[in-house]
Amino acid sequence: MSSIDPSILKKAExxxxxxxxxxxxxxxRHLIATNPTELVDSFYQDLEFGTGGLRGLMGVGTNxxxxxxxxxxxxGLANYLIACFPGEKIKVAITHDSxxxxxxxxxxxxxxxxxxxxxxxxxxxxxxxxxxxxxVRHYGCKSGVMITASHNPKEYNGYKAYWxxxxxxxxxxxxxxxxxxxxxxxxxxxxxxxQDNLIHYIEEDxxxxxxxxxxxLSLSKxxxxxxxxxxxxxSPIHGASGKMVPAALKAFGFxxxxxxxxxxxxxxxxxTVIYPxxxxxxALTLAVALGKKSGAALVLACDPDGDRYxxxxxxxxxxxxxxxxxxxxxxxxxYLLSRKKELGLLTGKDFMVNTxxxxxxxxxxxxxxxxxxxxxxxxFKNIASIILQKEGKEKFLAGGEESFGFLVGDFVRDKDxxxxxxxxxxxxxxxxxxxxxxxxxxxxxxxxxGFYKEALISVTKKGKDGAEQIQQLMNQxxxxxxxxxxxxxxxxxxxxxxxxxxxxxxxxxxxxxxDKSNVMQFYLADGSKISARPSxxxxxxxxxxxxxxxxxxxxxxxxxxxxxxxxxxxxxxYFS
Numbered sequence: 001m002s003s004i005d006p007s008i009l010k011k012a013e014x015x016x017x018x019x020x021x022x023x024x025x026x027x028x029r030h031l032i033a034t035n036p037t038e039l040v041d042s043f044y045q046d047l048e049f050g051t052g053g054l055r056g057l058m059g060v061g062t063n064x065x066x067x068x069x070x071x072x073x074x075x076g077l078a079n080y081l082i083a084c085f086p087g088e089k090i091k092v093a094i095t096h097d098s099x100x101x102x103x104x105x106x107x108x109x110x111x112x113x114x115x116x117x118x119x120x121x122x123x124x125x126x127x128x129x130x131x132x133x134x135x136v137r138h139y140g141c142k143s144g145v146m147i148t149a150s151h152n153p154k155e156y157n158g159y160k161a162y163w164x165x166x167x168x169x170x171x172x173x174x175x176x177x178x179x180x181x182x183x184x185x186x187x188x189x190x191x192x193x194x195q196d197n198l199i200h201y202i203e204e205d206x207x208x209x210x211x212x213x214x215x216x217l218s219l220s221k222x223x224x225x226x227x228x229x230x231x232x233x234x235s236p237i238h239g240a241s242g243k244m245v246p247a248a249l250k251a252f253g254f255x256x257x258x259x260x261x262x263x264x265x266x267x268x269x270x271x272t273v274i275y276p277x278x279x280x281x282x283a284l285t286l287a288v289a290l291g292k293k294s295g296a297a298l299v300l301a302c303d304p305d306g307d308r309y310x311x312x313x314x315x316x317x318x319x320x321x322x323x324x325x326x327x328x329x330x331x332x333x334x335y336l337l338s339r340k341k342e343l344g345l346l347t348g349k350d351f352m353v354n355t356x357x358x359x360x361x362x363x364x365x366x367x368x369x370x371x372x373x374x375x376x377x378x379x380f381k382n383i384a385s386i387i388l389q390k391e392g393k394e395k396f397l398a399g400g401e402e403s404f405g406f407l408v409g410d411f412v413r414d415k416d417x418x419x420x421x422x423x424x425x426x427x428x429x430x431x432x433x434x435x436x437x438x439x440x441x442x443x444x445x446x447x448x449x450g451f452y453k454e455a456l457i458s459v460t461k462k463g464k465d466g467a468e469q470i471q472q473l474m475n476q477x478x479x480x481x482x483x484x485x486x487x488x489x490x491x492x493x494x495x496x497x498x499x500x501x502x503x504x505x506x507x508x509x510x511x512x513x514x515d516k517s518n519v520m521q522f523y524l525a526d527g528s529k530i531s532a533r534p535s536x537x538x539x540x541x542x543x544x545x546x547x548x549x550x551x552x553x554x555x556x557x558x559x560x561x562x563x564x565x566x567x568x569x570x571x572x573x574y575f576s
Contacts (some may be wrong), residue, residue: 010060012045013475018187020068027060034383041463043512048178055149056160058101061338065101065149065157067108070186074145075190076108078116082172083180088142092204095123096147097240097305098266099157102126104419106147109159111194115299123202126240126266128306130416131210135202136166138209146303148240151277152538154270160296166413167384171515174514175442184193207247213411214419215251219339220430224253230368231296235260235287235507237276238267239304241418248422252428258294270304278303278310281322288312288320298428304418307380308404309417311424315439324436326359326454328424329400331438333362334445335427336398336408337369345555346371351390353383354398356496356521357531357544361398361445361452363514368449371397377496377517378533380405384413402454402544443554451551453564457575458535459544470534470541477520477532485524486570494521530571543575 001562005299033041042061047054047069054073058065058416071474081090096102104372120265121139123132129146134143144162161169161177184190218224232254236242242264246257255395262272263286270276273283278301287430291299291312299312299320315321323331333352339345352373366373372394376382383399387410390396400406408423431441446452461469478497483504484491493502493513498521501510518534531544547567551560 004032004039005044008040008043008358012039014186015060015068020187024060024068026068028136029551035364037463044464047181055152055156056163057155058157058423058562065105065159067104070105070108070159071112071179071187071190073161073181074112074182075116075184077143077145077161077177078113078118078191078462080177081118082116082178087143087220089119090117090143091119091121091139091141092161093121093123093132093139093141094147095132095135095202096126097126097128098238098268099147099149099304100154100268101157102147102268105157105159106145109145109147110199111192112190114195115191115193116530117195118198120199121160121202122196122199123206123282124204128244128302128418129414130307130412130418131244132204133162133166133412133414133416134213135206135466136162136164137411139202146305148304150537151275151303151308153275154268158537162414165384165388167388168379168381170381170385173551177492202507206242211244213409214248214422217326217408217419217423218252218426218427219336219343219345221253223430223433224426226433227297228253228255230254230298230425230429230432231256231258231262231294232293232425233258233287233291233294233296233299235263235284235301236266236306237263237273237278237283237301237303238265238270239276239302240304241306242266242268243304243524244306244418245300245302245421248418249425251482252422252426254425258296260290262286269567276304278308278464279325284310284312284322289318297432298425300421300424302421306417307415309406310404312422313428313438314323316437324454325400325402325404325406326361326452327442328404328420329402329406330359330361330365330445330452331409331441332400332420332423333365333398334441335423335430337365337371339430340397341369347395349394350397351394352387352397353386355379355382355401356519357533357542358400358402359452359454360511360529361449363549364449365445368463370561377515379521379536382405382515383407386489389415402456437467439557440554443551443557446557447549447554450548451560451564452546452548453561453568454547455545455546455568457539457570457572458540459543459576460538462538462539462565466539470539473541473553474518474520474532474534482522483576484576485530486528486567488524488526488528490522491525492524527569528567530575532575543572545571547571
């Protein structure tokens with residue numbers, strides 16, 4: 001016991017002296033006696049709101065997801081809501097996905113809210129994150145909570161807090177909520193006296209309301225009618241989107257939809273995958289196998305809470321190829337802008353939003369159509385913040401991020417895998433009627449706007465030691481930045497945390513007009529861009545790579561792609 005930091009031991013002992021359940025106390029005693037490393041990681045800090053809200057490993061302790069950290073966070077949020085809306089009727093929407101303990105955590109959240117006199121709109125059944133976002137605004141709620149850890153491994157859970165605009169909380173609300181939570185220093189400060197009469201259930205009829213909004217996004221009903229029998233395979237990867245994505249595809253007019261039966265049922269153990277993340281090709285193995293068997297024109301999948309989506313399509317050789325988030329984002333942006341222009345639906349007040357680690361090709365396409373595209377920090381809450389700022393003055397068309405997230409229209413204020421799946425299917429159908437596959441379309445886009453290729457490395461650093469190592473890496477980038485990579489000099493460095501742009505050759509420094517965040521970006525003379533960013537939701541540091549060149553002839557697509565892929569591999573060696 002003497003080897004454990006006294007302050008951490010004191011926190012653990014305060015839990016032992018509290019009114020928590022006996023099973024949790026026994027877990028703490030076991031950690032103290034046998035696993036001091038795990039004890040430290042469980043108590044060395046309090047969970048904080050990152051880009052995805054509250055998220056962490058499930059277990060006992062202040063740095064773990066459990067009914068007590070959930071209850072304390074909810075009490076802090078309840079206190080903040082009451083302070084922000086004095087004398088007003090306050091409603092909060094709540095749902096969850098398929099993760100372990102999700103019903104327990106969601107009901108704990110609801111109970112604490114009702115104990116504080118706050119009405120709860122509670123989804124009777126699990127539903128995807130975008131539906132929670134939509135419900136907040138539809139029902140006039142002041143806040144919302146989604147219990148999910150998105151695409152994290154099965155050991156994780158999380159708590160996404162939303163504000164009255166249907167978006168995840170941003171400054172100043174995020175930090176103010178944390179301050180309120182930090183005032184809750186013991187469990188006795190949590191009001192546990194629930195009032196069941198303040199819970200109102202959202203039933204299945206809400207699905208039709210949401211789907212009607214999704215259906216309105218369609219721009220090519222004739223093309224869908226012509227391709228209504230196009231084979232589509234979908235997998236919810238054991239998550240909450242198993243009902244809604246097929247329903248959205250059918251609402252668009254698609255009739256030949258197969259769901260991967262092995263992954264159709266919600267299951268927080270995610271038994272058929274290593275990680276329930278559609279960004280990982282392994283998670284799509286069963287879906288692609290069914291796609292090949294059925295000759296699918298499109299294979300789709302969503303993560304457990306249905307906000308991320310993935311698309312796999314046959315390439316020109318008939319081989320199924322996973323499109324990354326930059327490619328699907330590029331296709332959707334190009335399709336939306338070209339179709340809206342063709343149909344006369346661009347208003348002159350339209351805008352788009354992109355994140356700073358997503359392909360800059362999206363900015364180029366928007367510029368080509370005369371549409372402003374605003375750049376924001378990573379995290380869809382930052383895209384939603386721009387939508388709110390410009391509401392009533394400009395019209396949001398679409399926005400996305402490279403991590404398989406996209407949003408069209410503003411009735412949802414978070415990434416929406418359900419509507420994105422339906423729109424990707426429409427894109428495939430639309431170009432199929434023209435005799436093109438999506439790679440031919442991408443080649444045309446690259447020829448017109450520039451050939452961009454991106455890659456990502458995620459390096460996992462777990463626990464307290466891992467967090468310190470990530471911080472040391474970021475400090476090193478700031479104090480001793482690379483001046484050359486892959487034979488190309490570093491022309492400028494964006495230090496987003498310190499809001500500065502540094503030019504190594506001239507030693508000149510300028511102010512960076514962007515919200516502060518722990519991100520470093522290196523721009524090379526050959527047009528390459530490398531971004532380093534600690535994840536806000538996982539114990540990882542992420543490196544984003546982007547290279548580009550011109551494409552004079554679409555028939556050279558694969559040849560030039562190979563050159564760009566080799567360039568990406570060269571850049572990766574500096575960070576792997």
